[in-house]
Amino acid sequence: MPKRLSLSQLRAVDRLGNFSLAARDIGVSQPSVSTRVQALESQYGVRLFHRNGHEVEATPLLKEILPSIRSVLAVTEDIETLLDDQHALNVGQLAIGYSTYQIAVPYISRYMKTYPDIRVEARAMASHDLLPELESGQLDVCFITAREIPSHLVGHEICEARIVLAVPRDHPYSGRASITWDEAVAYPLVQREKSSGTRRIFEASARLARVEPNTILGVGSWGSIVTMVKLGLGLGVAMDVEILPSDELVGVEIAGSGLRARQYAVCLPQMQSVRAVSRFLDLIPGRP
Template structure:
């Protein structure tokens, strides 16, 4: 028994004949006849008495009707669920983010626009986010990239630059920027491998022939901030991640480019679909003036 056969059988019962059933389904009468014939052959029993343009159920047909009715209800419910998912009244989205300050306005807009969609969010660095997108572990991500990645759909949201973090009592704390040469040999608390902030900083240092003293590597910007505030060393952070901690100061680095941007990133084949398209639309609504 297949879907077409169920629909044909049910339509004949509901409309009382093959011709009217065909009209209700938008198919030819011969198509309905063929579906019922195939169903009868599969069951080994005649389902309708035919005559005078009226189709009357046989005993076998009456025995089958409750099962067909239940199957039809399940199909109707499935169709309603699919329709709701298509309209984003229901669903599930797993998003990865590396920059909560950029992502949170998008998440808020998405949750407002699609309250029936269950949203899960995981925090990770940009390198891991791309790996997990490629492995289909995430549906969409907000990641920091130096440029759009050719293997992904990338929607640019906001520009970023690397700042050097110093504690509030540091001799540089009253300055707004420092020359890159001043960083040579300075003790630093660095982000972990895979962090775009770390990648941008190291690339800028290498281009300038500067080397710093890496004292510690930490797995999040929050732990880097705490280490800097505690006097473990200087740190790095993207400018939109600086926040308003009175214990810290963020300084631009003169003489070198350490810039990137925040992007919504997804696999190209899923970017125009369902909840992922809804998330991208929310990002456009929030950051549209910058796009």
Template sequence: MAISGTGLAAFHAVAQAGGFTKAARARNVSQPTLSAQVRALEEAYGVRLFDRVGRSVKLTPLGQSLQVITARLFAAEDEAEALLAGVRTLSRGHLRIAADSAAHVMPALGRIREKHPGLTFSLTIGNSSDVLTELLNHSADVGVTAKQTSDPRIRSVRLMSDRLVGFLRDDHPFARRDTTPIEAFETQDVVLRERGSITREVFEARLAEAGVRPGHLLEVQTREAVREAVMTGFGIGVIFSSEFREGEGLKSVEITGADLSVAEYAVCLEERRRIPLVRSFMDAVQAD
């Protein structure tokens, strides 16, 4: 049985938009038409791709698996259309970027935008593991991550080195100094990103190497939340040096006695590295 391209396109549109109304608007069709196309696909194979509750929809486990495939399928279709439409001149197009830090990617995007003002961008910020996952799922075209990978599907180019630093409120006892040894973190409360973050992975490894056991550990999901938690008095935060911003009663301190350097990498899928938009990004980040 041949799968209906119309049905797959309708399914993908709804999955991407998170609902039939938004998807119908994006595809410029009526909602009943889109619903009928998805229903026909489900009935043809005797499956359920969405759980429908009122006006909201949620992907079933099978639907989630199918979305991974359709993301690759329609990403390839977009690439073909882009090439045929003349995007190799970079006069127009849309680049999706996943990064573990806005500070590490914005300079490159600024250069690309200045050179090719017709391009548009979307930027997703997550932890280093998320960046690689989005790339492999075709949810992003390119990425910047501190997580090194030997996956042959991914092209990786080393960009720069950064360093982890501590930061704290200016009324913290450590604030009277500019440096502090890693041993001083013994029994100190620490605020860190969630597991999957290179910041956390590297810092916890260095604590273990030094035989240091901190006090309470507060785990948060974003860098902004790390900053807010430190400002509230939950402990010492750890962040990339390039990301720290003075102000709001906060001060950074260099941590000595441990190698806290972290490399950053630009990544793309090996099979897509010659796509003009992708190539332009990889060239731009290496110009930093």
């Protein structure tokens, strides 16, 4: 099949009726145009132009295929424009998953303001529910809660947070700097679902302390935990960065527990080179 440059030259010669004018129009030498046309005619054993001195005219065969040539060139130009726009982030899409909106939403908002032409889709899930979506290609980037980045992923740490009990401001624990594990499990607890990174870290630490948390409810969002705690159903388990002044709750640490979690922005290794993904990760402070 003739290359794009050959098709462009055929179209230019037909439009201008002269090899020299066609060469000047597309910015190449006249011999290169005439040589390429002759090569095509020789390769396919056909006549594409009738020559009459310096003037040329398309043969019936060329006239028949010129609409197809124009279509191919138009589609090629459209593809090149799309790729250029994608490189410049003038078009495209990015699917983001997050487990903690208090951390993720500011980054998502900043990205959308910086690249307004990128269509962003954001989904909230527990950390361990996000990972299969990332691995299957349904998500491009994820914010997860974990002790470390999973070995098959790449990413960057955003912050480290304490895992605390979220208690009402009028609760007996609210004025204390910390409580013991025995005091923590003396009350019913409201946690995220079992696939939550925060819950997994909390319960692993409880096992090491040889205590059994009295989790009465697992819910799908921090907002649900806040509501349940305010209704007096139990104390919440959360990262301290999740607790906002508007929640009217206080975070109380469990003494000696070393309960810490990190938030990471992660992606599959092969997705690092995707421009929309790399530009999002560039927003993470301290990224190398």
